[in-house]
Amino acid sequence: QETRNAIYSGPFVTAARKEFSNKEDSRLQKWGCYIHGSANRQEILETALKWVSRNNIEEYMQEHRLDDNINELRMYFNDVISWIEQTFDDVYPKMCGLDWGELYERFHNNPYDHVDVSRKVAELYNDDRVKDTKNVFEYVLGGCKDTKLLNVRVFDDITKRRVYDRQTKDAKEKGVSNCPLCAIGHDANKEKIWKLSEMDADHVKAWSKGGPTDESNCQMLCKTHNRAKGNR
Incomplete structure (x- = not known):
């Protein structure tokens, strides 16, 4: 991300770094539940850009290079984080590093009962037949239909x-x-x-x-x- 920041330097990058690359920011602990990486290595910023750009970071940074604000970037990032927190009552280790931006795009318009969602996640996390617990969240958000996501233990x-x-x-x-x-x-x-x-x-x-x-x-x-x- 440092290389991109240099290539697309300008008011947008300056404002984005101030928002997402401050290692003293009290929000880092919350963000760290869902995002791998650190602020001072620009990894939080990279994730925010990935989410808002649908994985087209360079194109997005080029388009917004001269913007004097990061309102869209900030709002989208906060919307994703808020959606995760409102949908799941608990934080699980395998949540960290998932492509929450992509999951948000697919599922955020669906109505969920956060109590029911959290109950299903807990059950699957404790089911020793489930091999891929990192996919539990996508499985539950998708209505518990695609069992292939879980790599369920098969008959020998x-x-x-x-x-x-x-x-x-x-x-x-x-x-x-x-x-x-x-x-x-x-x-x-x-x-x-x-x-x-x-x-x-x-x-x-x-x-x-x-x-x-x-x-x-x-x-x-x-x-x-x-x-x-x-x-x-």
């Missing part, structure tokens, strides 16, 4: 093999497909026996709806049906 190969063998044995005895959804269909796959490599492990009751990741809640589906089932 031994479990998948056992379930596959059991389903296949039962299917052959009944003369139907070993994919339960194919078996109740009306197309050519109604009696198809899929190979293990052609199937995916699926939560019978979706993980996001409380379904456990254990053998009792596992079924093997053909890849087409597993993709179609999604998070239902």
